[in-house]
Amino acid sequence: MVRFILKRLGFALITLWILSVIVFLLGQVLPSDPGRSILGPLAAPSAVRALDHQLGVDKPILTQYWHWISNFPGTSNQYQAPIGPILTSALGRSLKLAIFAFIIVVPLGIFGGVVSALNAGNPVDRTISVVGQTLLTVPEFVSGIVLLVVFAVALGWLPVTATAPPGSGFFTQLKYLILPVIPLVMILFGYIARMARVGTIEALDSDYARTATLKGLPRGVMIRRHVLRNSLLPTITVIATQTGYLIGGLVVVEVLFRYQGIGSLIYNAATQHDIPMLEACVLTIGVVYMLVTLFADILFSLLNPRIRLKAAE
Amino acid sequence: MSRGNSELDRLREGRTELENHYIDELASGNLNRRDFLRRGSMIGMSTPLLGAILAACGSSSKSTSAAGGSTTSSGPVTKGGTLRIGAVAPAAAVNPLTVSDAGGLLMLNQTGEFLIFDSNLKLELQPMLALSWSPNTDGSVWTFKLRPNVTFHNGAAMTADDVVYTFQQLSDPKNASNALSAFVGVLTPSGVQKVDAMTVAFHLEAPNGNFPYLVSSDNYNAIIVPKGTDFTKWQSTFVGTGAFKLGKYTQGAGASFVPNPNYWGAKALLDSTTFNFYMSQAPLILALQGNSVDVIAQFTPAGAAAILNSPSYKIISLPSANHRELSMRNDIAPFTDPRVRQAVAYTLDRVGAVAALLSGKGSVANDYPFGPRFKSTDTSVPQRAQNISMAKQLLAAAGHPSGFSTTLKTEIYQEIPQLAQVIVEDAAKAGIKISPTIETQTLYYGKSTFGNSDWLDGTMSLVDYGDRGVPNVYLTAPLTSAGTWNAARFHNKTYDNLVKQYVAALDLATQKTIAGKIQNLLLQETPVVYPYWIDGLTASTPNVNGLNPTSIAQLYLNTAYKSA
Numbered sequence: 001m002v003r004f005i006l007k008r009l010g011f012a013l014i015t016l017w018i019l020s021v022i023v024f025l026l027g028q029v030l031p032s033d034p035g036r037s038i039l040g041p042l043a044a045p046s047a048v049r050a051l052d053h054q055l056g057v058d059k060p061i062l063t064q065y066w067h068w069i070s071n072f073p074g075t076s077n078q079y080q081a082p083i084g085p086i087l088t089s090a091l092g093r094s095l096k097l098a099i100f101a102f103i104i105v106v107p108l109g110i111f112g113g114v115v116s117a118l119n120a121g122n123p124v125d126r127t128i129s130v131v132g133q134t135l136l137t138v139p140e141f142v143s144g145i146v147l148l149v150v151f152a153v154a155l156g157w158l159p160v161t162a163t164a165p166p167g168s169g170f171f172t173q174l175k176y177l178i179l180p181v182i183p184l185v186m187i188l189f190g191y192i193a194r195m196a197r198v199g200t201i202e203a204l205d206s207d208y209a210r211t212a213t214l215k216g217l218p219r220g221v222m223i224r225r226h227v228l229r230n231s232l233l234p235t236i237t238v239i240a241t242q243t244g245y246l247i248g249g250l251v252v253v254e255v256l257f258r259y260q261g262i263g264s265l266i267y268n269a270a271t272q273h274d275i276p277m278l279e280a281c282v283l284t285i286g287v288v289y290m291l292v293t294l295f296a297d298i299l300f301s302l303l304n305p306r307i308r309l310k311a312a313e
Numbered sequence: 314m315s316r317g318n319s320e321l322d323r324l325r326e327g328r329t330e331l332e333n334h335y336i337d338e339l340a341s342g343n344l345n346r347r348d349f350l351r352r353g354s355m356i357g358m359s360t361p362l363l364g365a366i367l368a369a370c371g372s373s374s375k376s377t378s379a380a381g382g383s384t385t386s387s388g389p390v391t392k393g394g395t396l397r398i399g400a401v402a403p404a405a406a407v408n409p410l411t412v413s414d415a416g417g418l419l420m421l422n423q424t425g426e427f428l429i430f431d432s433n434l435k436l437e438l439q440p441m442l443a444l445s446w447s448p449n450t451d452g453s454v455w456t457f458k459l460r461p462n463v464t465f466h467n468g469a470a471m472t473a474d475d476v477v478y479t480f481q482q483l484s485d486p487k488n489a490s491n492a493l494s495a496f497v498g499v500l501t502p503s504g505v506q507k508v509d510a511m512t513v514a515f516h517l518e519a520p521n522g523n524f525p526y527l528v529s530s531d532n533y534n535a536i537i538v539p540k541g542t543d544f545t546k547w548q549s550t551f552v553g554t555g556a557f558k559l560g561k562y563t564q565g566a567g568a569s570f571v572p573n574p575n576y577w578g579a580k581a582l583l584d585s586t587t588f589n590f591y592m593s594q595a596p597l598i599l600a601l602q603g604n605s606v607d608v609i610a611q612f613t614p615a616g617a618a619a620i621l622n623s624p625s626y627k628i629i630s631l632p633s634a635n636h637r638e639l640s641m642r643n644d645i646a647p648f649t650d651p652r653v654r655q656a657v658a659y660t661l662d663r664v665g666a667v668a669a670l671l672s673g674k675g676s677v678a679n680d681y682p683f684g685p686r687f688k689s690t691d692t693s694v695p696q697r698a699q700n701i702s703m704a705k706q707l708l709a710a711a712g713h714p715s716g717f718s719t720t721l722k723t724e725i726y727q728e729i730p731q732l733a734q735v736i737v738e739d740a741a742k743a744g745i746k747i748s749p750t751i752e753t754q755t756l757y758y759g760k761s762t763f764g765n766s767d768w769l770d771g772t773m774s775l776v777d778y779g780d781r782g783v784p785n786v787y788l789t790a791p792l793t794s795a796g797t798w799n800a801a802r803f804h805n806k807t808y809d810n811l812v813k814q815y816v817a818a819l820d821l822a823t824q825k826t827i828a829g830k831i832q833n834l835l836l837q838e839t840p841v842v843y844p845y846w847i848d849g850l851t852a853s854t855p856n857v858n859g860l861n862p863t864s865i866a867q868l869y870l871n872t873a874y875k876s877a
Contacts, residue, residue, distance in 0.1 A: 043491050045761075046493060050488055078404075145599075159605065160596075160604075255591075255593055260565050
């Protein structure tokens with residue numbers, strides 16, 4: 001297992017380096033320059049040249065890349081401030097939102113999927129499937145605005161922003177995160193429930209489930225011990241692959257609910273051509289994504305003895 | 314001017330003639346409180362507005378009517394408390410040299426002050442850190458006497474050295490100064506000279522009758538900073554001379570400010586101010602509706618119907634020179650013929666556009682960059698209105714009886730895509746088929762130089778221009794032969810000479826005379842169509858008083874307070 005983990009970490013480092021090169025090169029072809037972005041379209045060309053020189057973006061690409069990599073995470077061109085503290089606090093906020101969303105949606109999705117599978121073909125199954133698929137198609141900006149207008153503005157039950165006042169306690173922070181989490185739950189519920197349903201139906205049809213039933217195990221025990229353990233394997237994969245989205249892809253939710261996570265940092269960095277910030281954000285998400293998929297692989301192998309044995313070979 | 318009068322003036326902004334007539338009657342005592350409420354509500358004035366007017370009249374009449382035994386209650390000024398302001402996040406570092414966006418300039422003015430304040434409410438220049446200013450005989454040298462006993466938040470006294478340093482940095486072509494767009498060809502670092510400890514002289518490149526505007530709050534980068542300030546580190550201190558000083562600034566999230574106990578003027582009434590940053594207008598409006606903020610620093614009418622049409626909010630509407638310009642390439646057929654350009658202008662329903670796209674928060678423009686914001690505007694020049702048959706006649710006379718096809722480039726910004734659609738639909742009524750291309754601002758502006766910019770190179774191009782206190786920039790950069798933003802490629806020697814005379818003119822009467830000539834010439838030539846002027850809008854809950862916004866998104870809170 002240790003060898004397996006070390007091998008995966010080695011691949012992860014190579015992947016992150018390739019990712020950094022790709023982002024850096026893509027950043028160079030964006031139709032903008034940082035000086036113009038900061039000073040605005042009407043700024044004097046001499047001022048733009050002076051700022052570009054000050055930021056070092058008029059240097060050769062390789063020099064810029066080396067300067068960035070040797071000063072990682074470096075200084076934001078846009079904010080003229082060290083990236084480290086900005087990124088760390090944004091990552092903390094994104095993780096908080098993602099974990100809260102996972103805590104709600106994972107059990108809910110698995111429960112929905114298993115119930116749906118156990119009632120395959122009947123109205124309960126159809127209702128859960130249709131609701132899940134419908135919620136999946138509602139964009140965050142639509143569900144977010146509706147939730148804000150109803151629960152924050154009209155009823156006044158919940159705050160209109162996701163950012164709790166400084167020094168707020170745990171439960172106050174949770175209260176501020178309720179509304180932004182709902183659109184995420186709505187989107188992820190459909191995915192997770194669907195995968196859990198398919199996995200459970202396959203497991204129920206398997207030989208080992210049939211054997212367990214024939215040897216007289218009560219249905220509840222059979223589902224808990226034999227079906228769930230196997231049906232969750234594809235679900236874990238889906239959950240792991242959604243991590244990138246939950247950490248760095250929540251631009252709309254972050255904008256709508258005034259939440260400064262990594263999603264909005266990336267968006268700003270891309271639009272303002274702030275390559276050092278863009279690089280740092282993308283690599284951070286890459287690291288989180290790889291750690292989560294590594295964790296998912298380990299979990300996968302623990303749940304599936306065949307993989308465990310293969311890794312041991 | 315008492316607080317009540319100033320508050321009343323603010324409440325008058327954007328009111329109809331009849332509404333203002335009733336306010337006059339109330340203020341003069343011809344209408345009593347009950348009659349004012351009755352008549353006011355009859356003509357659609359909201360309850361919070363009526364209450365605010367009564368409060369303002371009460372406090373303003375206190376000193377004059379006390380002897381008469383008036384029983385009108387005075388609006389109590391409440392000290393203390395925290396005012397929560399929602400604003401668009403600064404797009405970059407808050408650096409006085411480089412700031413170019415609404416969020417950034419709003420931050421600058423929280424602690425920084427200018428030599429002069431350009432009041433949109435009064436439409437006049439008011440002394441701020443300069444007590445007085447005067448030109449030499451031809452307007453090529455302007456001398457400013459500074460306000461004594463002003464200290465920076467770091468305790469240092471403000472003197473001519475600080476002013477000279479500030480403007481030398483702002484006007485230095487070697488610096489990344491956003492103010493260069495105003496100072497190029499006007500002021501160089503060597504032109505900024507200390508006369509004595511409290512006097513500064515500006516020696517200009519050429520005579521300029523409106524130079525005071527360039528050192529006023531109109532030039533939002535020009536806050537006075539201590540000599541030797543490292544502008545790149547300014548956002549860690551926000552050091553200035555203003556009524557508030559920095560509490561805390563958090564990049565992208567917000568800022569807080571506390572009163573400056575050593576302020577040279579009246580001390581701030583609030584205990585503190587808190588700014589919450591938002592990335593777009595929609596959540597900002599929801600925040601006001603959800604009581605997360607008390608004030609929205611600035612917003613645009615597009616998408617703001619929920620608060621514009623609600624009596625639950627105070628709206629401050631300021632006359633502004635914020636506008637759009639539809640340029641037509643004068644060097645590309647069929648726009649080489651002025652009759653074709655006039656025809657396009659005649660197709661546009663400006664009144665309808667103001668109503669539909671601005672919710673009435675603006676006024677129609679007249680195909681020249683003079684409008685209600687500027688005192689020099691010659692108001693006798695007739696307004697151009699939609700006239701489709703006239704447009705068809707002009708097209709026929711120009712050899713295009715069936716119209717023609719052309720293209721239009723524009724940007725995704727505020728209501729501009731909708732305006733482009735209005736232009737396309739109106740032009741089609743005269744047979745002009747316009748194919749619009751709507752681009753991101755990055756793509757549209759490109760490098761902002763000829764040959765590298767859809768904005769400057771498009772056959773037709775629709776662009777936004779922000780508010781300015783004088784029309785000089787609008788007259789020069791987009792319209793003179795050497796103009797760096799001359800998207801229309803308009804070259805007219807008579808016009809160039811008139812603009813030169815206008816810029817140099819020192820007195821208003823001369824400016825007005827030349828303005829009339831320019832207005833008539835531009836109507837005749839129509840290189841650019843000006844659809845409308847857009848008001849500057851600030852919103853608050855009804856209990857917020859004493860706000861002093863400008864139409865370029867600044868917001869002064871020295872006199873702000875929250876009533877109980």
